[in-house]
Amino acid sequence: MPAIPSIDFHCHSHFSDGALSPQELLQLAKAREVQQLAITDHDTVRAYSPQLLAAAATAGITLVNGCEISCQWQRRGIHVVGLNLDLAAPGFALAMTLQAQARNDRAQKIRDVLQRLGLDVALPQVQALAGDGVIGRPHFAQHLVSTNQMPSMAAAFKCVLGSGKPGDIKADWPTLETAVGWITDAGGIAVIAHPMKYKMTLTKLRALLEAFVAAGGQGLEVLTGYQDAQRIDALADLAHRYDLYASAGSDFHRPGQPWAELGRVAALPDRCVPVWTLWS
Ligand code: AMP
Ligand code: MN
Ligand code: MN
Ligand code: MN
Numbered sequence: 001m002p003a004i005p006s007i008d009f010h011c012h013s014h015f016s017d018g019a020l021s022p023q024e025l026l027q028l029a030k031a032r033e034v035q036q037l038a039i040t041d042h043d044t045v046r047a048y049s050p051q052l053l054a055a056a057a058t059a060g061i062t063l064v065n066g067c068e069i070s071c072q073w074q075r076r077g078i079h080v081v082g083l084n085l086d087l088a089a090p091g092f093a094l095a096m097t098l099q100a101q102a103r104n105d106r107a108q109k110i111r112d113v114l115q116r117l118g119l120d121v122a123l124p125q126v127q128a129l130a131g132d133g134v135i136g137r138p139h140f141a142q143h144l145v146s147t148n149q150m151p152s153m154a155a156a157f158k159c160v161l162g163s164g165k166p167g168d169i170k171a172d173w174p175t176l177e178t179a180v181g182w183i184t185d186a187g188g189i190a191v192i193a194h195p196m197k198y199k200m201t202l203t204k205l206r207a208l209l210e211a212f213v214a215a216g217g218q219g220l221e222v223l224t225g226y227q228d229a230q231r232i233d234a235l236a237d238l239a240h241r242y243d244l245y246a247s248a249g250s251d252f253h254r255p256g257q258p259w260a261e262l263g264r265v266a267a268l269p270d271r272c273v274p275v276w277t278l279w280s
Helices: 021-030 049-060 094-118 123-130 136-145 153-161 178-186 201-213 229-241
Strands: 068-074 076-083 189-192 219-224 245-249
Touching: 021 049, 049 123, 068 178, 068 219, 076 178, 076 219, 076 245, 094 123, 094 136, 094 178, 123 136, 136 153, 178 189, 178 201, 189 201, 201 229, 219 229, 229 245
Parallel strands: 189 219, 219 245
Antiparallel strands: 068 076, 076 189
16 A cells, blocks of 8 residues: 655645745645645635745655635535646636635625724725735734724634624625636646535535536545544545545644644545545
8 A cells, every 4th residue: 555645735824814934834844744735825826936846846845736715605605625726727817816806805895894883994904914915804803803893813703704794705706616617627626625614514515515516526625624533434424425535634824723733634534535646
């Protein structure tokens, strides 16, 4: 049996809502002995530069092109990770431009809705927190905390930004079918990210996977961050049932979050077909 590589196919840099630069992620991955790494920023692939490729080669790490695309299905926000993408494929740059535009449009709507709730939100300050990366809901949460309008990021999500709250605006996102099409048109593998995070019933999750497979989706994150054995087992069953390749990633955003540490990915159950067998 071939040795199982140490992999992480889901993490974030400061080009989205992560704390580290792509180079810092690479160094941390090397320290953790990760052999294959995908940096899957929300709706951007700016982490991938010629310098990063060169550094990965020096570090002996296989860099797999990736992106976590925001989309919607049945009015729910869904994240689809694209792996092994050809970033130069015709149409992919346009897809990234559309997502950047959607994020900017959404940011203005989030500002408006928070202001209607009586909160004080200035977009330039939120953009400053995102640096030169894309604005996400975590930057709004951070802004509300730093201006003493919310006691914590968790409270900001719980009260106004989290799932089903007024600041959870999904209307700007493309459909699931569009997002999967962007990925497959760029020669990549579309993977449903963190399936348990949507808090769907099993029936709903199956319906999502049926729509996803019909659109050309091929993968499921069976391992994401910390999950108990029961959930891993349930996801391995779903991957098997829908003939999906199994992916695995930490969803690392920043150091100090033990439930999502870079490179800390459990072994896949035996009955899973690892997604990386498609390219290695
Ligand atoms: P966005 O991509 O702008 O829709 O923001 C979604 C991101 O917010 C996720 O990728 C997480 O990193 C972060 N997030 C979601 N829920 C929470 C929460 N309850 N507390 C802190 N961060 C969260
Ligand atoms: Mn995030
Ligand atoms: Mn996600
Ligand atoms: Mn993520």
